[in-house]
Amino acid sequence: MTAPELTAAVTATYDIWMRTVDLTGPALAAHNLTQATFQALWVIDPDEPPPSMKVMAERLHCNAPNLTFMANQLVDRGLVERSVDPADRRSRVLVLTPKGRQVRAEVVEAALAGTPLAALSPSELRQLVALLNRALSPA
Amino acid sequence: MTAPELTAAVTATYDIWMRTVDLTGPALAAHNLTQATFQALWVIDPDEPPPSMKVMAERLHCNAPNLTFMANQLVDRGLVERSVDPADRRSRVLVLTPKGRQVRAEVVEAALAGTPLAALSPSELRQLVALLNRALSPA
DNA sequence: GCACGATACTTCGAGTCTCGAAACATCAGT
């Protein structure tokens, strides 16, 4: 059979994530966002070039039609705008509006405040991030 | 603003979880299970007393009607059986059938084999579990 | 013992999310 440590690690990861989501719920509702639209907003970093649909789909682990759906939600709420990528006119990038930047900052803040991981010290967090990144990109 | 380590930790946790889910997908499809029913099956430990609906709802972070829905899916697939708790006849517990035990073992195995966390060594996993559990129950 | 509110679960119905298949627009190579 498989190592019990691995089972425990997966279970704990799941639990951390679910609790983070749960505790962020009220803050999302205040901005008329759902879990899905929040995730979509989260992965649009205002300090980086606006991501295309394809990039968004990879980051969110969802397929193209679903992403179109979520992008529409964000556009409807006035948080992002669709824009044609001049380098490839097939591609549409999502640009945060000023309101989008502000709302994103607020809900991200709420998520970080609520997550159980906030209980860890900075050095513990560094350890954790190091371990998780090692798992994500096995050297 | 908030510590960037915390942001990175939450992001990494999310990513680990989503990848685990993604990679388990094919194994689930083979058993005609969805993500939601897989989670439900996961939290029924065959070595512990069968959980009530209420306990299941807490473990899965979902509400009662939703749980009834998922329980029905598992019952329809012949993986669990509803049984009345003799100690409290209001309560229904979910008991794994022999087929349920077998299918659960298979899909759990698939999830553990696919998760990025499988790339970590036993001692790294212990570290990780220690950190996550500290976050979950800040003593 | 029997009302009473509380608890565990289900049913119902409406809404949200997901996703395969097909359509559309644009690109890149020839």
Add this chain to the structure above:
DNA sequence: ACTGATGTTTCGAGACTCGAAGTATCGTGC
């Protein structure tokens, strides 16, 4: 220009979620 490949959207059906109302059982106070 033609052709196949790529990025996105549309369409439609299905899966999932959840509030409100309903049923069954429990536990307490009288």
